[in-house]
Amino acid sequence: GAGVSQSPSNKVTEKGKDVELRCDPISGHTALYWYRQSLGQGLEFLIYFQGNSAPDKSGLPSDRFSAERTGGSVSTLTIQRTQQEDSAVYLCASSLRQGAFSPLHFGNGTRLTVT
Amino acid sequence: GIQVEQSPPDLILQEGANSTLRCNFSDSVNNLQWFHQNPWGQLINLFYIPSGTKQNGRLSATTVATERYSLLYISSSQTTDSGVYFCAVPYSGGGADGLTFGKGTHLIIQP
Numbered sequence: 001g002a003g004v005s006q007s008p009s010n011k012v013t014e015k016g017k018d019v020e021l022r023c024d025p026i027s028g029h030t031a032l033y034w035y036r037q038s039l040g041q042g043l044e045f046l047i048y049f050q051g052n053s054a055p056d057k058s059g060l061p062s063d064r065f066s067a068e069r070t071g072g073s074v075s076t077l078t079i080q081r082t083q084q085e086d087s088a089v090y091l092c093a094s095s096l097r098q099g100a101f102s103p104l105h106f107g108n109g110t111r112l113t114v115t
Numbered sequence: 116g117i118q119v120e121q122s123p124p125d126l127i128l129q130e131g132a133n134s135t136l137r138c139n140f141s142d143s144v145n146n147l148q149w150f151h152q153n154p155w156g157q158l159i160n161l162f163y164i165p166s167g168t169k170q171n172g173r174l175s176a177t178t179v180a181t182e183r184y185s186l187l188y189i190s191s192s193q194t195t196d197s198g199v200y201f202c203a204v205p206y207s208g209g210g211a212d213g214l215t216f217g218k219g220t221h222l223i224i225q226p
Contacts, residue, residue: 033213048213106158
């Protein structure tokens with residue numbers, strides 16, 4: 001596609017429910033990143049994929065968070081048993097080459113609200 | 116991991132003014148990127164600038180990797196320049212990992 005696509009754009013869920021966030025990177029981009037941005041804050045790194053593998057999972061806040069990427073393309077970030085502190089904008093980015101050797105392009109994010 | 120500090124945290128200017136935003140980082144890096152987040156939350160990559168100087172219209176950026184800083188210049192500011200400006204460097208400096216972001220400079224351009 002023309003840019004990084006994320007869905008849904010907004011998600012409201014009840015505390016304790018599971019949610020799934022989707023990211024469709026720019027075609028041909030091998031690297032994919034998930035970040036989280038709380039209101040008025042900077043970007044918190046969550047996880048990074050090179051192809052289908054995730055060499056760095058250190059940023060995931062807890063074991064309720066998991067992510068996968070299939071076919072070297074679409075990625076899904078899953079949050080189980082959501083808590084109110086999970087409320088944030090979840091941003092996905094992709095880049096052409098591994099790691100930080102090429103510009104990052106961000107999607108518009110998924111705004112998650114846990115009530 | 117590498118620490119990134121941006122200054123100033125907030126900046127309010129009149130339309131037409133020039134500004135300089137600074138990004139300091141704690142260790143050697145082989146990559147640095149500047150981003151603009153507009154008031155609607157969209158993040159746009161402005162520059163991929165591991166070293167040297169680049170210009171794009173009214174914006175330019177300079178990275179002095181040996182002295183561990185980068186500068187973003189905005190000339191003849193417009194209200195559409197408002198938003199938060201972030202710089203980001205590789206977590207471990209080497210590039211084969213994700214980017215860590217500074218806390219940003221919140222810029223407001225008043226008409």
